[in-house]
Amino acid sequence: MSFFKKLKEKFTGSAETEEVSDKYKAGLSKTRSSFSAKLNDLVARYRKVDEDFFEDLEEVLISADVGVNTVMELVAELELEAKRQNIKDAIDLKELISEKLVEIYTDGDYTAEVPLNLNSAGLSVILFVGVNGVGKTTSIGKLAYQLKQEGKKVLLVAGDTFRAGAIEQLGVWGERIGVEVIKQSEGSDPAAVMYDGIQAARSRGADVLLCDTAGRLQNKVNLMNELSKVKRVIEREIPGAPHDVLLVLDATTGQNALVQAKTFSETTDVTGIVLTKLDGTAKGGIVLAIRKELNIPVKYVGLGEQMTDLEKFDPNAFVYGLFADMVTEQQMD
Amino acid sequence: MAFEGLADRLQQTIKKMTGKGKVNEQDVKEMSREVRLALLEADVNFKVVKDFVKKIRERAVGTEVMESLTPGQQVIKIVKEELTLLMGGEQSKIAVANRPPTVIMMVGLQGAGKTTTSGKLANLLRKKHNRKPLLVAADVYRPAAIDQLKTVGKQLNIPVFDKGTEANPVDIANEAIEYAKQEHLDYVIVDTAGRLHIDEQLMGELTQIKADLNPDEIFLVVDAMTGQDAVNVAESFDQQLNVTGVILTKLDGDTRGGAALSIRAVTDKPIKFAGMGEKLDELEAFHPERMASRILGMGDVLTLIEKAQENIDEKKAKELEEKMRSASFTFDDFLDQMEQVKSMGPLDELLGMIPGANKMKGLKNVQIDEKQIVHVEAIVKSMTRQERQDPGLMNAGRKRRIAKGSGRPVSEVNRLLKQFEEMKKMMKQMSGMQGGKKGKRKKGFNLPFM
Ligand SMILES: Nc1nc2c(ncn2[C@@H]2O[C@H](COP(=O)(O)OP(=O)(O)O)[C@@H](O)[C@H]2O)c(=O)[nH]1
Ligand SMILES: [Mg+2]
Numbered sequence: 181m182s183f184f185k186k187l188k189e190k191f192t193g194s195a196e197t198e199e200v201s202d203k204y205k206a207g208l209s210k211t212r213s214s215f216s217a218k219l220n221d222l223v224a225r226y227r228k229v230d231e232d233f234f235e236d237l238e239e240v241l242i243s244a245d246v247g248v249n250t251v252m253e254l255v256a257e258l259e260l261e262a263k264r265q266n267i268k269d270a271i272d273l274k275e276l277i278s279e280k281l282v283e284i285y286t287d288g289d290y291t292a293e294v295p296l297n298l299n300s301a302g303l304s305v306i307l308f309v310g311v312n313g314v315g316k317t318t319s320i321g322k323l324a325y326q327l328k329q330e331g332k333k334v335l336l337v338a339g340d341t342f343r344a345g346a347i348e349q350l351g352v353w354g355e356r357i358g359v360e361v362i363k364q365s366e367g368s369d370p371a372a373v374m375y376d377g378i379q380a381a382r383s384r385g386a387d388v389l390l391c392d393t394a395g396r397l398q399n400k401v402n403l404m405n406e407l408s409k410v411k412r413v414i415e416r417e418i419p420g421a422p423h424d425v426l427l428v429l430d431a432t433t434g435q436n437a438l439v440q441a442k443t444f445s446e447t448t449d450v451t452g453i454v455l456t457k458l459d460g461t462a463k464g465g466i467v468l469a470i471r472k473e474l475n476i477p478v479k480y481v482g483l484g485e486q487m488t489d490l491e492k493f494d495p496n497a498f499v500y501g502l503f504a505d506m507v508t509e510q511q512m513d
Numbered sequence: 514m515a516f517e518g519l520a521d522r523l524q525q526t527i528k529k530m531t532g533k534g535k536v537n538e539q540d541v542k543e544m545s546r547e548v549r550l551a552l553l554e555a556d557v558n559f560k561v562v563k564d565f566v567k568k569i570r571e572r573a574v575g576t577e578v579m580e581s582l583t584p585g586q587q588v589i590k591i592v593k594e595e596l597t598l599l600m601g602g603e604q605s606k607i608a609v610a611n612r613p614p615t616v617i618m619m620v621g622l623q624g625a626g627k628t629t630t631s632g633k634l635a636n637l638l639r640k641k642h643n644r645k646p647l648l649v650a651a652d653v654y655r656p657a658a659i660d661q662l663k664t665v666g667k668q669l670n671i672p673v674f675d676k677g678t679e680a681n682p683v684d685i686a687n688e689a690i691e692y693a694k695q696e697h698l699d700y701v702i703v704d705t706a707g708r709l710h711i712d713e714q715l716m717g718e719l720t721q722i723k724a725d726l727n728p729d730e731i732f733l734v735v736d737a738m739t740g741q742d743a744v745n746v747a748e749s750f751d752q753q754l755n756v757t758g759v760i761l762t763k764l765d766g767d768t769r770g771g772a773a774l775s776i777r778a779v780t781d782k783p784i785k786f787a788g789m790g791e792k793l794d795e796l797e798a799f800h801p802e803r804m805a806s807r808i809l810g811m812g813d814v815l816t817l818i819e820k821a822q823e824n825i826d827e828k829k830a831k832e833l834e835e836k837m838r839s840a841s842f843t844f845d846d847f848l849d850q851m852e853q854v855k856s857m858g859p860l861d862e863l864l865g866m867i868p869g870a871n872k873m874k875g876l877k878n879v880q881i882d883e884k885q886i887v888h889v890e891a892i893v894k895s896m897t898r899q900e901r902q903d904p905g906l907m908n909a910g911r912k913r914r915i916a917k918g919s920g921r922p923v924s925e926v927n928r929l930l931k932q933f934e935e936m937k938k939m940m941k942q943m944s945g946m947q948g949g950k951k952g953k954r955k956k957g958f959n960l961p962f963m
Contacts, residue, residue, distance in 0.1 A: 242553055242559050243558075243559055245740040245741050245742070248550065252550075311766070312624070312626070312763065312791070313623070313624025313625065313626060313736065314624060315623075315624060321656075342791075343661070343791075344628075344660070344661045344662075344665050344668070345657045345658065345659075345661025345662075345663075345664055346657075346661075348656075348657035348661075349657035349661075351657070352656035352657055353656060356656075366664075397766040397767070398767070399765075399767040430624060430736075432622065432736070432739050432740065432742050432743075433736075433738045433739065433740055434556035434739060434740025434743075434771070434772070435555070435768075435769070436738040436766065436767070436768040436769075437738075437740075439768075457622075457623065457624075457709075459709065460622070460709045460711065460742070461709075461710070461742055461745050461746075462740065462741075462742035463741075463742075466740070485623070
């Protein structure tokens with residue numbers, strides 16, 4: 181069965197899936213239209229597959245910030261495959277390109293959604309880490325809202341004691357959603373604040389504790405050490421915690437996101453990614469390289485600044501959104 | 514390790530090349546591919562890269578590279594020249610209005626660093642230019658953005674104008690100007706909320722503020738880690754607001770920062786400052802040359818190459834290489850070489866420019882003693898012409914004479930002779946392997962001037 185047909189089949193059937201993929205289609209409309217439009221355009225321009233075609237294909241992928249190495253490998257593979265299968269017409273390559281791209285992310289397993297790792301019996305602790313300005317605090321606000329909607333008792337802890345106004349910022353989110361925020365004053369020890377947060381979560385019988393931390397550039401050794409200390413405090417207080425360490429990445433970031441993922445993983449064993457600002461024009465393609473090289477899955481995507489603007493990352497829906505045009509096209513053929 | 518980025522890539526390419534000295538068109542093509550990859554890895558926009566590489570290729574196919582003994586270095590030199598040219602000169606000037614206050618608007622995407630940079634800029638204006646700035650809190654959207662600016666103002670002891678989150682940003686900005694006039698403050702820095710360039714409503718708000726305030730500067734604040742989208746963001750902000758300059762933030766990170774090049778290429782607006790840390794005094798003038806090196810991932814090696822280019826003439830270098838190959842290198846050549854290296858500048862400074870030199874095994878603890886160089890020179894100059902041409906002549910009597918003539922002990926003369934022989938051996942080995950890795954010098958081998 182052809183790849184597009186397989187994809188199409190997956191998304192006809194349950195009404196729920198249709199709804200999810202519609203949301204993705206809307207949220208990622210810019211991503212989708214520009215990506216599949218570019219691919220279509222490429223195929224139309226080059227009827228014949230040649231060296232220039234592959235160079236242009238490289239550029240389409242690179243313009244989405246897919247890691248340079250990943251792109252080069254992928255394109256080399258495609259070139260080989262085209263030779264092997266004796267594919268001469270660009271149009272015949274289109275499906276192969278899409279399939280390979282999806283393979284990188286899903287590794288062949290199209291149902292690879294990775295949910296939050298919540299502890300069903302007791303308190304779950306989720307630590308948010310990342311560089312400055314990527315959207316950690318905002319994502320905490322959004323996730324808190326979502327979890328509260330699901331009926332969970334949520335608590336926030338203001339672990340960014342460094343940036344001016346950071347504690348107040350989380351405080352405003354707490355008020356908006358109606359959840360308590362544990363805090364100390366600016367400049368206090370973040371590990372001590374975490375300790376307070378855990379004690380409070382225990383005594384209030386909270387289900388989930390979301391921990392904010394100060395943004396830090398991954399090449400600052402002292403600040404990274406501070407972060408591992410924060411994590412150690414959590415580990416010591418609650419066996420098995422933190423249940424998730426979410427690295428927040430700004431979709432606008434280029435190749436450095438891969439370095440961020442590597443370094444933060446080394447320090448804090450990152451278990452998932454929140455990819456923010458996908459409501460802009462950036463594609464965040466670097467998550468492909470991160471998945472491929474470090475095997476860290478994307479768990480959520482940020483699609484705006486409101487509390488409802490956080491979506492679970494569903495690779496199926498994402499892929500469907502990305503190739504929706506082509507799937508429809510296929511049907512009409 | 515010592516060389517990363519483009520320099521490393523080019524070295525590897527050159528190693529693969531068949532010819533010993535000259536390069537052919539196919540080689541140039543391969544080198545351009547390496548330049549392309551290096552720039553893409555640095556996040557330079559692919560369209561900008563395309564034009565850029567085309568230019569490089571045109572120049573490289575000319576005689577400069579094809580005829581050079583050091584094609585890799587030539588390519589790097591050309592790349593550097595073109596990069597620096599593209600990024601423009603150093604431009605850290607800030608406008609001054611004829612009638613105060615001078616108005617500066619800070620704009621950009623969410624999370625770029627506008628608020629911190631506003632504080633840094635106010636600090637710089639007061640410290641370096643003796644001005645009295647006012648900070649204006651016009652971000653009424655992001656939770657606690659006003660608190661953030663107020664805290665920054667308090668830390669710096671610089672006044673902050675705010676009207677809470679209920680007021681309209683356009684009104685806030687207008688009233689702030691009146692306030693500045695009243696208080697005789699001569700600079701007004703308006704910190705606006707982060708927004709997407711495609712958000713029509715919020716972009717409209719900026720257009721309105723611009724129309725009312727007629728600002729002297731509109732700075733687009735951009736995160737140095739931005740990827741391919743930098744061109745869309747910059748182009749769009751510039752089209753809608755006609756920005757006057759760019760400030761690059763978070764350059765203290767380990768990103769290559771190719772966005773700088775992309776932005777400059779599409780907007781042609783100067784990059785004026787670079788944010789180098791979270792502290793409020795960490796704002797620096799933007800240096801296009803340093804940025805060029807950084808994008809290519811090679812420390813200040815470019816400056817080094819440039820110095821070598823200025824001071825070592827190609828013809829002599831060619832002759833030298835011939836001699837190395839045939840092992841007919843003499844003390845005269847040695848003197849010559851020393852002169853050339855010396856003319857490049859203080860040696861430890863030169864060593865400092867080699868990226869990773871401090872990490873290189875052989876160079877780690879090298880103390881360059883300029884005095885010792887003078888001694889070596891004295892010894893060589895005390896030799897007769899014949900001795901210089903043929904060190905094999907050397908015997909105990911000659912050595913004593915040389916020691917006396919140079920005022921150095923015989924042991925030192927002996928040491929130099931031994932080093933010289935070792936060096937010749939090394940040269941013979943090295944001349945066989947073109948473009949050998951710098952880091953792989955044999956242990957115990959000293960450069961002639963150490
Ligand atoms: N457009 C958009 N903006 C976002 C998103 N997530 C966060 N932001 C904005 O990015 C800026 C920085 O976010 P913040 O949470 O303070 O980042 P932190 O420093 O990592 O905690 C704020 O202005 C947020 O409103 C998103 O998904 N889309
Ligand atoms: Mg924060």
